[in-house]
Every structure is written in structure tokens, then in C-alpha cells.
Amino acid sequence: MSTTLVSSERAGRDRLLGRAQEIGQAEMAKLLARTGQSAQLFQRARRILPYGVASSFQKMQPYPIYVTRGKGSRIWDQDGTEYLDFHGGFGAMVVGHAHPRVVEAIQQAASRGTHFAVTTEAAVAFGEEICRRFHLEMLRFANSGTEATMDAIRVARAATGRDVVCKIEGSYHGHHDSVMFSVIPNADTMGGRERPASAPVSKGMVKDASKYIEVVPFNDADHLERVFAEKGGEIACLIMEPAMMNLGIVVPQPGYLERVRELCTRYGVVFIFDEIKTGFTIAPGGATERFGVQPDLICLAKAIAGGLPAAAFGGREDLMRLIEQGVSQQGTYNGNPLVAQVGLVVLTEVLTADAYRHFARLGTRLAQGCQAAIDRYHIPAHTVDLGAKGCVSYRATPMTNYRDFLETTPELFAASYPWLLNRGIFMTPGDEEQWTLSVQHTDADVDRYVAVFTEFCGALAG
């Protein structure tokens, strides 16, 4: 490449970053000027809640936008501003807000009692429907994705008598110590490509917990085979998101999941899909159905019960029966009757085959619309389209693993975020997330997103 070309590319990039910074600052100033009520609530909330929020994933600089209510595809913030919601409660709200059938199911279930800590027929029926969709032989309920992955890993350790958990670099599986490694490791802590380090995410974790974790790159079955050949006898399980959804979206390359399946079988490693984001969003039977590879255990949460706190994990009967032979799996609210009844209605009456056709059509309309804007204005970005989930990632070409995510341009996301918010599009606050569509989103909602995003690309291009 000639020096002139390199320097003109650099100048183009500098111009783009300069524009992004200007847009980001101007839009953030507008955002702060019109969200005074959120600012006030933040002052109150921060006295009792660290960062002023209920979960650290909700924090935002300088303060979060607090929400008062939602209906259909829309939500309203503390200042009364209406937004189209593409955040979708971090992927839980594929039913949309206050869906009439969900509201009715909640009212009916609540009127019969909200909690017994005794299993109900609804819990059994809800479980049967999940087993049917994901080809699980047995399952157990939990209350969050974190609990589901924690319990699945315990079952895997008991089954194999091994301690080490193998996980993918750049994946998040909840906030328990076994998996809080190398979620978004920075360049200083992530180690080399050949041997990614196990970088702890949080203070307060057991000091030598990293002894029990092995981090591998996504979409690299050769690497996994080397690790299994070297350490397979110590590895209890491999836990992975079949499509990574905490870096934008990274899809599995053809043949990758099949080879991983085969390697896990060969080395006696329990293969766990974390379908907490993909399950119920990218196909009725999640990634397991969409990519046609059956793991040994599957973890589910988020979209499972219309926005109520539910989770489950399950799979092979021989593994799940270990719960009858000394593996502890419990929880006061597991299979809670309100959650189970609503979850059953959601899965059987709302998230029907038609719902998935709707997601596919709308998702493609949104992704194609955004991609057209990216192409028209030559923005270094790409879109991913996967059912109810999809994203714009600020890297010119699709990603194959975590290291590619480090080549995205966070400055462009930082400018896009307040731009979208100020024009009525509510999105997740970080570039590692993606949009979530609901059964209540319409063509017009998606077209509005595309129009606002197209204006943004035009502004960036100057």
C-alpha cells in the first residue's frame, strides 16, 4: 500500500473520529438538558443504591435514564419522554410491554396465590414445553441466568469428577465466581492469542479461582482440540454461547459447533450451551434449533417468561438425575407459580411460530435498512441479523471472536447512543449489546430506527 494511501486513510479516520466526538458531545448536552427528572432521581437513588441503580449493568455516565412505564413497543422515561424500545430489557422483552395476554395471565395467576414453594401443575407444564422446544430430557428451574449456569456447571463437575471450566474469551455467563473471567478483558490482561489468560472480572473473587478456568477463543476448534488434548482430563465442561451476544453478535462459523460437539464427546467434557440470550429469541428452540447442534446441557433465562424473573437449565437425563444423587440444586422461588403460569402462556400463546416469522421479517428489515445507510455513507460498521436479535457493530467486517471486538470503534457507538436516544430510540447503553425486537414492534417502528440511524450516518460522514 502506498504511503499516500495510508496517510489519506488515516486522515479519513481522524476526520470520522473528530465528527463522532463533536456529535457525541452535542447530543449528550441535549440529553442532559432534557432529562432533569432522571438526574433528580439519580441524586436520590445513589444514596442507597451503588451507582444509583439496581444492577451495575444499568449504570450510565453521568446518570441513567430512569423509566416509568412501557406499553407495546414503547417506554416512557422519568421526564415523560416517549421512546421506541429496542433495548428490550437486555433481551427479555420479546413479548413487548404490557402485552394484553401476559397482563391477563399475571392477573389470573396472582389471584390464585403468588408463591407456595411447592411445585404446581403449571410448573410441570411450563417445563414440558421448554423440554419440547430444546430437546431436553429433564430440567430444573432457577431465577436468573447466573443461577442456571452456576447449577449446570455444578452438575458437570459432579458428572466428570473434574474441576476446570472451559469458557470462551469475551463471553459473559453471569456473575458467579466460576465464570467471571475474561468477559471483556483489556489488552493488558488478556494474554496472547495462542494462550488467552484467565482474567478475573471482579474484586472479591476467590484468589485462586483462576486455577479452575481455561479460556479459549470462539470459532477456533483447532485451538480447543489442543487444549483438550493437553488438559482434557481436568476439564469438567465447556460453556459457550452458541452465538456470542455480549460483543454485539458473533455467529458461529459453519462446522464450528459440530466440531466442538464432537471434541466434547471425545474428551468426556460436558458441553453446555448458554442460551440465556439466544434461547426463545433466534428460533422457538433457540440456537440449538437454529444451528442444529445438541449440547449436553442448556441454560435458559431472560425471554423465557415475558419479563418475569425465571430461568431453567436441563438436558441429558443421566446428568440431571445427579440431582437425585447428591448434587444440590434448590431455591425458594424456583418454579414459582406466578412465573410458571405466565411463562407457560408466553411460550404457548405469544411466542408462537408466527411470532418467530414476525421477528425474522422485521429483523431483516431493520438490519438491511441500517446496512444500506452504512454502505451509503461508508461507515466502518456492519450489521448482524438473527431473529429478534441484531446489531450494528462499528467494525467494517463481521467478527469471528473477541479479539475482533477490540478492533471496533467505540467512539462511533458513543456518538450514536445519545443521537438515537434524543430521537426517540431507546437502545442498550453499551456497544457489547444488541437490539431486541418484540411481537409488538411494527414495520413503522423499525423504519423509524432506520431513518434515525441513516441521519446519524449522514452526520458522521459530514
Ligand SMILES: Cc1ncc(COP(=O)(O)O)c(C=O)c1O
Ligand atoms: C449469555 C448470558 N449468560 C448469562 C447471563 C446472566 O443472566 P442474569 O443476568 O439473569 O443472571 C447473561 C446476562 O446478561 C447473559 O447475557
